[in-house]
Amino acid sequence: MDKFVRLEGLVAPLDRANVDTDAIIPKQFLKSIKRSGFGPNLFDEWRYLDVGEPGKDNSQRPLKPDFVLNQARYQGAQILLTRKNFGCGSSREHAPWALLDFGFRAVIAESFADIFFNNCFKNGILPIVLPASDVDALFALVDSTPACRLLVDLEQQQVVCPDGKVLPFAVDAFRKECLLNGWDDIGLTLRHAELIKAFEERRRSEQPWLFA
Amino acid sequence: MPQTLYEKLWQDHVVHQQVDGTALIYIDRHLVHEVTSPQAFEGLKLAGRKPWRVSSIVATADHNTPTDHWDRGIEDPIARLQVETLDANIREVGALAFFPFKDPRQGIVHVVGPENGATLPGMTVVCGDSHTSTHGAFACMAHGIGTSEVEHVLATQCLLQKKSKTMLLRVDGLLAKGVTAKDVALAIIARIGTAGGTGYALEFAGSAIRGLSMEGRMTLCNMAIEAGARLGMVAVDEVTIDYLRGRPFAPQGELWERAVVHWRTLRSDDGAEFDSVIELSAEAIRPQVTWGTSPEMVVAIDACVPDPAQEPDPVKREGMERALVYMGLGANVPIREIRLDKVFIGSCTNSRIEDLRAAAAVVRGKKVAGSLRLALVVPGSGLVKRQAEEEGLDEIFRAAGFEWREPGCSMCLAMNADRLEPGERCASTSNRNFEGRQGAGGRTHLVSPEMAAAAAIAGHFCDVRELL
Ligand code: SF4
Numbered sequence: 001m002d003k004f005v006r007l008e009g010l011v012a013p014l015d016r017a018n019v020d021t022d023a024i025i026p027k028q029f030l031k032s033i034k035r036s037g038f039g040p041n042l043f044d045e046w047r048y049l050d051v052g053e054p055g056k057d058n059s060q061r062p063l064k065p066d067f068v069l070n071q072a073r074y075q076g077a078q079i080l081l082t083r084k085n086f087g088c089g090s091s092r093e094h095a096p097w098a099l100l101d102f103g104f105r106a107v108i109a110e111s112f113a114d115i116f117f118n119n120c121f122k123n124g125i126l127p128i129v130l131p132a133s134d135v136d137a138l139f140a141l142v143d144s145t146p147a148c149r150l151l152v153d154l155e156q157q158q159v160v161c162p163d164g165k166v167l168p169f170a171v172d173a174f175r176k177e178c179l180l181n182g183w184d185d186i187g188l189t190l191r192h193a194e195l196i197k198a199f200e201e202r203r204r205s206e207q208p209w210l211f212a
Numbered sequence: 213m214p215q216t217l218y219e220k221l222w223q224d225h226v227v228h229q230q231v232d233g234t235a236l237i238y239i240d241r242h243l244v245h246e247v248t249s250p251q252a253f254e255g256l257k258l259a260g261r262k263p264w265r266v267s268s269i270v271a272t273a274d275h276n277t278p279t280d281h282w283d284r285g286i287e288d289p290i291a292r293l294q295v296e297t298l299d300a301n302i303r304e305v306g307a308l309a310f311f312p313f314k315d316p317r318q319g320i321v322h323v324v325g326p327e328n329g330a331t332l333p334g335m336t337v338v339c340g341d342s343h344t345s346t347h348g349a350f351a352c353m354a355h356g357i358g359t360s361e362v363e364h365v366l367a368t369q370c371l372l373q374k375k376s377k378t379m380l381l382r383v384d385g386l387l388a389k390g391v392t393a394k395d396v397a398l399a400i401i402a403r404i405g406t407a408g409g410t411g412y413a414l415e416f417a418g419s420a421i422r423g424l425s426m427e428g429r430m431t432l433c434n435m436a437i438e439a440g441a442r443l444g445m446v447a448v449d450e451v452t453i454d455y456l457r458g459r460p461f462a463p464q465g466e467l468w469e470r471a472v473v474h475w476r477t478l479r480s481d482d483g484a485e486f487d488s489v490i491e492l493s494a495e496a497i498r499p500q501v502t503w504g505t506s507p508e509m510v511v512a513i514d515a516c517v518p519d520p521a522q523e524p525d526p527v528k529r530e531g532m533e534r535a536l537v538y539m540g541l542g543a544n545v546p547i548r549e550i551r552l553d554k555v556f557i558g559s560c561t562n563s564r565i566e567d568l569r570a571a572a573a574v575v576r577g578k579k580v581a582g583s584l585r586l587a588l589v590v591p592g593s594g595l596v597k598r599q600a601e602e603e604g605l606d607e608i609f610r611a612a613g614f615e616w617r618e619p620g621c622s623m624c625l626a627m628n629a630d631r632l633e634p635g636e637r638c639a640s641t642s643n644r645n646f647e648g649r650q651g652a653g654g655r656t657h658l659v660s661p662e663m664a665a666a667a668a669i670a671g672h673f674c675d676v677r678e679l680l
Contacts, residue, residue, distance in 0.1 A: 017527050018506055022646045027627045031290040033250035033297050051652045054290055085407040089646060091342040093358035114410060114442045115342060115356055122360035174234045189368040192228050192236060196370055199227045199238055209463035209471045210240050
């Protein structure tokens, strides 16, 4: 996993609440057995006029000009600004894979769905929860500032606006550590292999029916 | 101190706890299907790691498999590769049980686990699928995980978790005839919203919940994720124990007796405190129909499509307006006047034998409305299908004009050929009415099996209570 320390990047605003993972990456793209290549199909039904299929040449497909990610001013965005309950629905990790493949490394919202939130950290994406008032202010800022860029500083746990305004955010200490160092969870857990074995043995003797 | 069911289950699975509260939680059962596992097996292999305990794995192919013309195999080459990749991975590493495509016991992973007794009370159950909450009906700590976590469980038999807050949903009273677990689930979502359960472990309790069969409890826990909660649970009682007796992977003999003694402790103690308590009266719940593109956009059958103009919150109002445009509906239209193109009875929410019996009872001797393009029944598993055929349910459905299919996820998410065309409107017993969920541009209304069956006959929604 890539480290996440500081990110200074362009912001794209997606002004909708309850964006679900079916919208982030529609099901037909879940047939892939790879982790990469989902970027061109991120928000597929909102981005293109036709229906996307795996294997289609996406560069030839007609775009919906109104959709935010199709607008010239947001090309190259690395920070997605959105509304509450982002990433609800299906547990598909293809959703963060698609965001990452497209170029997003941070998502800012009032709240996130649990599984999606978790999946982001496993892929080096930082989901940032800010109070509704801060989110509203950021939407206004992005709207009024051409090519609005934000500085996301994980170490300091703050988002810094172009005018110097600082928005602090909370993040779980362990997850922060993992992101800052780009640590692989599995390697960390396996350091406790002896504890896991001991637990498993005890469980096997106490509740043997679980080990059929 | 009195403990909630969730606290008991949590405590029983902590391998190690870090100072910040993050815990290493042991996983008893790992359910695996073709869509969310290939990258996990690949990652495991690339890192040179071995699976920790393959006897925890129960695997089946369900999301991508076709529901007709099984003799032709899987015609979509990309889907076929994914299913074959699952076959190859499981053959290589092994599993407690594997029900591949066309196996007599193949089916939707959340139907297959419980019916084989592979889901047992007190377990932690995970799967790369958000509807893993279904298994909470057996007093399990059961939730969906992403593919990185699938790999983590394969490699370590554990997950890194933070304890959730607890929410009690108490539903007391008697459900009216024609009002089902599905309606209870939708009524709860209407009450707390699709983010209402975020960060909570839900426990469903009260006399109306105790009155539900195991299948009804599974329907309810299945929808916990649609209320934002990763997991929902029901305590063990005699209904749970009766259901499990004699199932293939349930313990037997002396071990069964020992297990039952333990299982009976799997309930919240009297006086246990929850972080949040919500109460509903069963009598107040009417058959529910969703009108929008989120499960919280739901009203009772005798209501009308709500009017965004009446909504004070601007973000909500805009969401409602967008949903109405997508759904092709006007405000204030009576739900009963909504006409349908397709009807789908199936999915891990409502494809078990009791669901099919209930739908068949409504359909028996009647005909699907001529205006319908397709009415589809997709049993949840091969075993459900066989049972239904033994009872002659397939004949009832076929005679009415329904198609009777092979088991799988089917039009719940339309990864296979079963889908809505743009603009088509469907009454569906599944769990998500998101934009495009059942096919790009498709319009989904979530209902119970009885309500879907009644709508298929009438061609539009109608109140099943008047037909019973
Ligand atoms: S039936 Fe639908 S919700 Fe259930 S596992 Fe299959 S796709 Fe997911």
